[in-house]
Amino acid sequence: MGSNAGPNPYGNLLTTLSVNNVEYKYYDLTRLGIQYHKLPYSVRVLLEAGIRNCDNVQVLESDVQKILNWEQNQNDPNGVEVAFRPGRVILQDFTGVPAVVDLAAMRDAVKAMGSSYEKVNPVCPTDLVIDHSVQVDFSGSSDALEKNQALEFERNKERFMFLKWGAKAFKNMLIVPPGCGIVHQVNLEYLARVVFNNEEQLLYPDTVVGTDSHTTMINGCGVLGWGVGGIEAEAVMMGLPMSMVLPQVVGYKLSGEMSQYTTSTDVVLTITKNLRQVGVVGKFVEFFGPGVSKLSIADRATISNMCPEYGATCAFFPVDDATIQYLRQTNRGEKTTAYIEAYLKAVGLFRNYQNQNEDPVFSEVVELDLGTVTSSMSGPKRPHDRVAVVDMKKDFRECLSNKIGFKGYGIPAEKLDVTVPFVFENNEYILRHGSVLIAAITSCTNTSNPSVMLGAGLLAKKAVEVGLTVAPYVKTSLSPGSGVVTYYLRESGTIPFLTKLGFDVVGYGCMTCIGNSGPLPEPVAEAVEKGDLVCAGVLSGNRNFEGRINPHLRANYLASPLLVIAYAIAGTVNIDFETEPLGIGTNGPVFLRDIWPLRDEIQAVEQQYVIPAMFQEVYSTIQQGNTRWNQLEAPEGLLYPWDEESTYIKNPPFFDGLKPNPETVQPITDASVLLNLGDSVTTDHISPAGSIARNSPAARYLAGRGLVPKDFNSYGSRRGNDAVMARGTFANIRLVNKFLGKAAPRTIYLPTGDEMDVFDAAERYRDDSKAIIVLAGKEYGCGSSRDWAAKGPYLQGVKAVIAESYERIHRSNLVGMGILPLQYMDGQNAESLGLTGRETFSIPINDDLQAKQTLEVTTSSGLQFQTLVRIDTEVEVAYYKNGGILPFLLYKGFTCTQIIIILKEEQCC
Structure with missing residues (x-):
């Protein structure tokens, strides 16, 4: 931090660790005694960051003591404020572009002030994954992926050129090109360090904040992280410590085991509704109990991903043996895996979920028996409005006639059974309330999870084999979170069956879930408008707010990839799968239970086909980009040459008219x-x-x-x-x-x-x-x-x-x-x-x-x-x-050292 930073008052905790004949350094927090071992594991991570960064300028000794005394301080009605320095920042392009635009504008402003603009760089390591730009313009065909990616580059050429300029112009910033996958899956499978090893061979826990609320997904593999606003992320990027209120930590105890018929999606939708009712806004949630060991890292990541939907700041799963095995599976390397495991065990951050003696103190405890979870969906307008699949038909019919609200559309009785005929590709079809018009296997929530993706592939195989089909007007799509997904779907032999049902790969990115669903066919959209119909989208996403997925779809349901396919085949959400057939196959009616793959069956396929070589092949070239990206000619220089005619990239007015002083x-x-x-x-x-x-x-x-x-x-x-x-x-x-x-x-x-x-x-x-x-x-x-x-x-x-x-x-x-x-x-x-x-x-x-x-x-x-x-x-x-964070950075200095001196003088930390 420069000459202004004082000696670390906790330097006496610095010790060494030898792993495979390599000497590493780390801060041994276990020397703090019983008080440390009573802390939730997530709070231990905060404490380590405080101790490691403590210089009584940026992070005060009092900050550390506040965290150490968490058990007493967490109930302070006025909140106890502490400073926190995350290890890194992650961005996606929707929120990342404005951040890079602001940094570029800041360089211009600093130059105008006569200062050294080249010093405006991220201080904190920053990764940006371009994943939100691709849309489902084309679907249901083998060339959909190529066409969608071509359109993505055509539409976003200016943005991509700008980001490519930023990758060269700014230090300490990695940009992952488009077409590689969804930011949170790339983070989970590739970017996450779990444990940092810096140039001084100092080991410390990986922590991250990101400009996407689902950054919390990384908690599934023991990395403490959460979403922040783009504005706050910019401050962290520039070296400012985050000021946060010491959170309460809700312990969520899992016991039992999922049944053969349930998925991780069902578990997370159950937990989401449960924690919304408990009330966890502003709190950490930390999972414990013997049931956790029954969940894969992908299962845990699914639960952590939906954290914003139940309102918590983060949803943490401490590292255990399963995490270490996942790191090996995703090709993190034996040397790296060895020091990660050794360090976390040495510092008391490694869990055995079967050992209740390791359970820390929590603010409160909530429990769930995984065996009680049933097949679930959420909707029609909010992710925490869980509906059991057995109740879907009844619930949807009630929503139609309920007064307008989160569970109502106010459709009068005489219009509940309205039908609208339309012609599509020379055939006549009929739309009704509940007709499924979009069925999308999409978003980070599920496409990171081999169990539900392979489950969908196996269900598709069985459906095709009994002669079931999807109506051609249903917009079906598959947007994997990374190339690894396509790899194991292809190797397992399920891709042809998904394709047969219209679930061709349409792109690698956050598509339908973010609203990039593309247009419905005109005859379909016209029929919806003509009948003022409440038609549905079913997606394996995490967001289903009104107006988000597609302007013509008023009902949207979150579901597992398996149920996405099931409802696409049924063509309606107004169906009871227990008593009504999914469709008519070659030999007559077929019920969903006839083709549903069991959990053991799915896990056997997963163990056979999800292997480290896949991750090595996919991620070994991730930073090299693709032909379109590599052909982009980005501007040169440290200052961006703004184009006044551009409708994509514009010098923002946030620094205009600033007076010499606030x-x-x-x-x-x-x-x-x-x-x-x-x-x-x-x-x-x-x-x-x-x-x-x-x-x-x-x-x-x-x-x-x-x-x-x-x-x-x-x-x-x-x-x-x-x-x-x-x-x-x-x-x-x-x-x-x-x-x-x-x-x-x-x-x-x-x-x-x-x-x-x-x-x-x-x-x-x-x-x-x-x-x-x-x-x-x-x-x-x-x-x-x-x-x-x-x-x-x-x-x-x-x-x-x-x-x-x-x-x-x-x-x-x-x-x-x-x-x-x-x-x-x-x-x-x-x-x-x-x-x-x-x-x-x-x-x-x-x-x-x-x-x-x-x-x-x-x-x-x-x-x-x-x-x-x-x-x-x-x-x-x-x-x-100071008028906000951006003017603050200019008024107080744009390097970490300058800022922390000002903060110390103003006693703002």
Whole structure:
């Protein structure tokens, strides 16, 4: 850390370890005694990072003591703040492009200040995997993969050239080219170190934060990691320590064993619903108990992957023998595996799940017998709304007639059985409520798991052999998480049967789950619109929020890859598999139970075909890219040559107009409400990633730049262009604004009462020099860790949000962009206070701002009410007072050493 860092007060814990005649160094935390051994394993990892980085500048000795005294401090009602330095940062391209754009813009700003711009580089090792750009434009054909990848490069050439420039221009940054797989699977199979071994032969646990909420998947192999906002990730990349509140740790005890008919997907959907009910927002979850040893690393990763859906910060599985075996299976190397195992055992971070004497102290304990888990799905609108498969038909029928909500569509009785005939490829078909129109084996949640992927392959084989087929209008797709999946599906002989049912490989990346499902065939889409039908998508993903998967699908269900195929064959979710046949085969009716592969059968195939050689072959060339990537000619130089005509990459305005010193914090006076929102407004509602509607402000902007609709691409692909993203903010067609009482990306401009697009209203308020705020309910900003969900409102001029509660990552993103997050006091909300949203609001914020202080908001109606400032730590106070993280980096210095000196002077750590 340079000459300003002091000696480590815990240097006496530094010792040596000999493994295969190599001497390694490590900090022996076991010398801390019984207090250490009582800590949850996840907290032990935090403690190790604190001790190793302790210099009383960046990480204070008091930080270490707070973590060591976790058992007492975790229940502090005011929260105990500690500093944490992750070992690395991981990005995907949707969120990574804006981060690299900001770094490029920062170099320009530093140069303008007359400083050494070449020093603007990630300090923390950073990996970026390009995986979110490919769409399912083509499916159900052998050339779908090639066509989709060709379109991906055609649409994203500018973005890819920019990222290729970044790979050369910035130090300490690795970029994995497109077509290699999904970021979290590549992380699990290749990038994860599990234990770092630095140039000084110092061993320490791998820890990671990432700009995707499902970064938590890496917890499945014993790497502590979670998702953060892109803005916060940029600060970590630049060497800033994270300020975090010491979490409670919920112990989740697993016992028993899965039945022959259940999958890891069923387990995770059960756990997701369970933990949502328990309430684990802001907490760590750590798994223990004898049942864990019955789960493969891929099974554990599936459970950890869905962590954002049950609301925890992370879901940790400490390393055990199965983890070490997984590292061997994924070709990590015997030398590496040997020091990982030896170090973790020496430092007390290696678990034997059968030995209850190793169980630590937890904040609370929740239990699940794996033998009680049954076949499950989740939907139709939220990932934690689990439905047992045996109840699916009944549940779906109830959802149709239930009042509009998370489990309802409000379809009147006379329209429940409406049918719409249509012609597709010269044949007539009929659509009804519940018709399956998209069936996608997709996303990191399941495609990392050989058991469910091979299970799907075996089910497809049996289905084809008895003569079952999938209707040609159902959009079927298979997007593996890495080339390893295709490898073992091919070697096991199941690929031809998947292909026969239409599940051809369409791309390697996050596709349908992120909303890159591509369009439905026009006759199908027209039939849906004509009948106002509630048609369905079934996907092996982790997100199914309204408007995310496809604008024509109002019901979306998360399911295992096996059930994705089953529902594709059935053609409807309005079916009871227990009493109704899946379809008519060669010899008559076929029930799902007739072709369902047993768990033992799947595991036998997995043991035979998932071998280390596959991982070696796939990952040995991963950084070399492919022909299209290698042919891209990226700009040269350390400063990016911005193209003013580009509609993909644009120099952002975040550093424009900065004064030599930060301005004082000003009160928010007579602010109008831009939007009055309810509960569970997701980052997809705030900043959609999918297609750009032709009648939207973003479409008008692109059309004004000479583009035609087929070239609009998606919001996700245009995250490097602030002009598009500001116009795309609150542009989700499923956004429900109380001012309108219906789903639409529009609002009321209150001074005149005119209805208009949200962006246009924000522009009107800006022209009138009027401050604007947003009102919201519970869980504001849940869903993906999307930094544009904070950047977009900032560019629209939003000064504050008043909500009942916030999703963890989105709250920190708001602070990072200088937007004030306020929270109603317990038991209060807009309705209970009698707020209509048509009042104006005055918020007396000033330079005396304190973390978690109480502020009294005054409205034009005369109502006054108390709110809690959700700026949770002193470091966040410093960010907010400087206008956000990005201005903070410029004002306080852009190297780690400069920043930590300032933080020490301001006593912000």
